[in-house]
Amino acid sequence: MSYKVKLEIFEGPLDLLLFLIKKEEINIYDIPIAKITEQYLEYLELMKLLDLDIAGEFLVMAATLMHIKSRMLLPPEELEAESEEEEDPRAELVRKLLEYKRFKEAARQLEDMELGQRNIFTRMNVEEYEEEKVFFEASLFDLISAFSKMIEGMPKEIFQEIIKDEVTVEEKVHQLMHMLLVEPIVYFTRLFENARSKLEIIATFLAILELIRLKEIIIVQRSLFGEIEIIRNDVNIKPKVNIVGV
Amino acid sequence: MNDEELKRVAEAILFASGEPVSINEMHEALDGVDGRVIRAVIEDLREEYVREKRSFRIVEVAGGFQMSTDPLYGPWLKKMRKSSQSNRLSGPALETLAIIAYRQPVTRAEIEFIRGVNVDGVIKNLMDRSLIKITGRKEVVGRPILYGTTKEFLQYFGLNSLAELPKLKEFSEADIQLPEEEKKEAVEGESSEEIEVSAPGETQRPD
Numbered sequence: 001m002s003y004k005v006k007l008e009i010f011e012g013p014l015d016l017l018l019f020l021i022k023k024e025e026i027n028i029y030d031i032p033i034a035k036i037t038e039q040y041l042e043y044l045e046l047m048k049l050l051d052l053d054i055a056g057e058f059l060v061m062a063a064t065l066m067h068i069k070s071r072m073l074l075p076p077e078e079l080e081a082e083s084e085e086e087e088d089p090r091a092e093l094v095r096k097l098l099e100y101k102r103f104k105e106a107a108r109q110l111e112d113m114e115l116g117q118r119n120i121f122t123r124m125n126v127e128e129y130e131e132e133k134v135f136f137e138a139s140l141f142d143l144i145s146a147f148s149k150m151i152e153g154m155p156k157e158i159f160q161e162i163i164k165d166e167v168t169v170e171e172k173v174h175q176l177m178h179m180l181l182v183e184p185i186v187y188f189t190r191l192f193e194n195a196r197s198k199l200e201i202i203a204t205f206l207a208i209l210e211l212i213r214l215k216e217i218i219i220v221q222r223s224l225f226g227e228i229e230i231i232r233n234d235v236n237i238k239p240k241v242n243i244v245g246v
Numbered sequence: 247m248n249d250e251e252l253k254r255v256a257e258a259i260l261f262a263s264g265e266p267v268s269i270n271e272m273h274e275a276l277d278g279v280d281g282r283v284i285r286a287v288i289e290d291l292r293e294e295y296v297r298e299k300r301s302f303r304i305v306e307v308a309g310g311f312q313m314s315t316d317p318l319y320g321p322w323l324k325k326m327r328k329s330s331q332s333n334r335l336s337g338p339a340l341e342t343l344a345i346i347a348y349r350q351p352v353t354r355a356e357i358e359f360i361r362g363v364n365v366d367g368v369i370k371n372l373m374d375r376s377l378i379k380i381t382g383r384k385e386v387v388g389r390p391i392l393y394g395t396t397k398e399f400l401q402y403f404g405l406n407s408l409a410e411l412p413k414l415k416e417f418s419e420a421d422i423q424l425p426e427e428e429k430k431e432a433v434e435g436e437s438s439e440e441i442e443v444s445a446p447g448e449t450q451r452p453d
Contacts, residue, residue: 011338012363057363099360102415106348107340109412113403114334119320120305120404122312124264145374224376 013061014100016043021097028097031090033072037065068093142221146228147205150192167200172207177216180232188219188228252279253287260288266310266401308400309407332375342368343377347399348414351381351392369393377402 010016020039021028041062047054071089179186191208195201208230211217220229247255259267259275269281276284288311292304302315315323324331335343342365345357357365372378381394395408405411 012361014362055363061362096360096362100362103341103344103348103360105415106344106412107337110340110344110347110403111335113405114340116317117402117404118331118334119317121315121320121323122264123261 012055013040013058014097016040016058017061017097018101018104028094028101031094033065033069033090037062037069040065064093143208143219143228145225146188150189151198151201167197167203169203169206169210172200172203173210176204176207176211176230180217180230184232186230188230191230247276247279249287252276252283253290256284256287257291260291260304260311260313263312266306266308266312268310271310305404306406307404308397336368338363338365339368339371343372343395343399346372346378346393347395347408347411350394351384352394353384353390353392355390357393 010019017036017040020026020036020043021031024035024039026032026036044054044058044062047058068089176186176191191204192201195204208217208219212219215233217230218233220231221227222229255276256272259272269284272284273279273281288304294300295303300316301319302313304311305314306312338361341361342357345360346352349356354365354369357369369378376396376398378393378399379396380391382392383389384392399405400407
């Protein structure tokens with residue numbers, strides 16, 4: 001006989017606690033500490049059984065719950081007349097849970113708003129950008145993002161091949177400069193199309209960085225997360241790199 | 247320029263702009279026409295569109311005015327779109343975004359304290375989508391980075407300003423203080439499991 005278990009995946013211990021509180025219809029202002037600790041630990045056991053990764057935060061919470069439980073079992077300390085009553089050991093946890101709950105609720109409301117907005121369109125969303133419109137120089141962050149997307153997009157096989165001939169950054173610099181003499185704009189994605197190895201991709205990327213450093217080229221991105229264009233920097237008419245006939 | 251002309255010029259400006267246009271920007275483009283007059287003229291346009299049941303309207307978002315389509319026509323426009331819409335935000339992303347929106351400027355550690363989990367991946371995602379930005383550093387030991395929401399955040403959720411965020415649900419401190427008798431019960435009642443179950447949100451008060 002097989003059992004089907006529907007297990008909710010919890011992102012964190014607070015999530016799990018709120019779930020247990022809701023499920024067992026527990027009053028959050030008066031949590032039965034023993035019961036909830038027991039259920040919490042049971043849940044962790046279930047996660048272990050199903051070979052789920054238990055993040056460290058879950059274990060910290062387990063320890064916290066047990067600590068609270070032990071404090072509640074101890075008799076209240078003999079305090080002097082003037083000193084304040086000791087705070088309920090559960091109070092801090094309850095505060096945390098309530099705070100988290102507030103933001104969960106706020107997140108739900110944001111989600112509704114997000115959904116509502118998806119039915120509304122402005123000129124920004126429907127039109128494609130025209131060539132003459134706003135463009136801005138791509139930041140290093142954009143370049144690195146585009147590069148990592150490129151690497152991700154590469155089929156796995158390329159990385160497993162052992163390429164005999166090595167590609168140097170200098171070669172790639174020459175190649176790129178030559179390409180730019182022929183066409184004024186070179187597209188980022190096109191550059192990597194023919195790359196046959198991880199080494200080649202990295203060499204190309206370093207070549208781009210070097211040329212930016214030498215102010216030979218500028219990089220431009222016309223739309224958010226769009227294609228990156230590599231353009232010859234016409235301010236320098238004479239290229240600093242000597243181009244040997246390719 | 248008379249009122250009718252002004253109205254049409256304002257309309258043209260709103261039509262031609264992709265981004266929301268602020269009263270100030272319009273004021274400059276319209277050779278110094280008073281802001282209140284501009285606002286009145288835009289109100290006229292809004293009423294006109296409602297009256298004539300146009301498929302678009304003027305909304306006030308991110309501190310400016312923008313022409314946008316009536317949500318009724320969303321389904322058709324979605325089909326028109328060349329690229330697919332951006333993915334909806336995940337639960338953790340929304341929670342983190344909510345914390346940043348209501349508590350900005352806020353550090354990573356402060357966010358993690360509330361959510362109880364690591365937020366590195368989520369923060370990167372929200373930054374990638376330009377919904378949050380770095381607003382500075384907190385002047386404490388370690389000088390941690392502070393995060394806040396962006397103008398794109400307002401546009402994404404259709405808000406005119408942060409003031410339009412729905413109020414956070416309130417829970418008062420008083421709810422958490424337990425009277426003495428309940429405290430004793432809570433301790434002694436551990437083994438007997440005789441906990442009265444009440445609807446969430448209600449505090450138990452002994453009669």
